[in-house]
Amino acid sequence: MKQTPTDRQALLQEFDERGFLIIPGALSTPQLATLNRALDRYESDFPQDWVRFDEALIQTINVLPRVTDFDCTIENPMVLDLLRGLIGDDLTFEELSLMIRNPSQKSEDIKGWHRDTTRDYNRRMEIKAISAVYYLTDVGESDHCFSIIPGTHNRLVDMKPEEVAAGTEFDIKGPAGTALLFHTRCLHTGRLKANSRQRRTVHVYFSRAGEPRVSEWSDIPARLHEKKDPSLPPKLYSKWNVKDVFEGTGKKPRDLDPNMSTADMLKEVQLRAKRRM
Template sequence: MAEQLGFFAKNGYLLIPDALSMAEVELANATIDQDLDENETLWRHRSNGRSQSVNILLAQPDLDFTMRPTSVLPLMESIMGPDICADEHSVMIREANPTGPTECIWHRDSCGGGTKPPYFTRYLSIVFYLTDVDETTHTFSVVPGSAQTSQPKGIDEYDLTKAHHIEGNAGTAILFNAYTIHAGNVRNTTAERRTIHLYCGHISDRFVSNFTIFPRRLWENKDDATKKYYSRLNPISRLIADRF
């Protein structure tokens, strides 16, 4: 783990092959198919073939394992410390794009960066590939090291040709500092790309977003560590947990 953490400290991201088993990947994809059929109105269809659901956990308990993933939890806790907590969960689909426009819109999430070395990570994001990703498909892409300081430079000050367009088989996880410059790299491809995205913060810090409603089954009657992970809810989750 020390080598992995050293890589993250320098680059602000880390690739974990086989973080999900093939059985877990198949379960996740089947559950997403079911949700698209049963709850299509809860999906947001955006530009350039991107669809997203931020509340699939409400209806699909079979995806609960993806919000507190045991395979990468030790790394998550090492980067974020003992006060790590859940912040956001979503599923994203990028449709095949044989002849349409391409794009790679570089950005930082609006959460702000961290100030504490060696990881400088205020919020941690995890991306799971649910489909194989290679040079012929859409990718998740990052600019290595672009948030690994207390005073990151502007996007236009980085050489974006040195970006890493991350490839990996279905089941791969990418841990990254959420303030790292990143993008969804939309290519001309005949392949659909599926991903699960989650964000984690610190119990003592502000929530990163107010989109995902976390159902109470995630923490009720669970062990103390799990309860702590879900103890700093975003406002919409807190309101529903208190009133319903």
């Protein structure tokens, strides 16, 4: 999909108004095959790295030091071009996770409607990160999907999760390879469907240089932060050694045993976030 400058401007304006954008065909068929195979391998090679929140939410968040296959989702030219339009040359990579949502009879996602990075309603204006979500499987009418309340990053920013009215949500459906860019201040959830197939996604978070790191869950290995590629935003991997972390869900709780596994720590963070809502 080659965009003209006018298309790009219209897309950026759409993002500004609604707080999200859908990018069809962000991943090619060969890329999808590689990424799905890589996810299968990551499941069998690193079973201990996956957090099983429940059957409908399984996630792993520190894959970059172990495999290179998912680098292409951080460096996707279509996504980076739009992000550069939104954030500029200060664009930074913050976190990458893989998610599996299995068929489930549960009707509500464990997280429910939420904003990312902090669940503290009074700090919602501090939320600035933008996330790219890639569908690795087809998401049709009856599949678990990402659902969002348009405008809750600006015009409707005062809306609380418990005020979301049924029918005001926008469900993101699309074939494998579709990407979504969303402002993490927008209220969103995983919408569970009774007859869903397994859904697989890659979630990448971006923010800006000169600010605390949004998340310290994903290590940025040397192959990325030492990369010299003039086509990439100059500060993309600059936060590899930033120790100042935004006070929120991206920060490892300092009161926990540092020997605790990342999976157990993440579960604890999720529990604490839920208590804050």
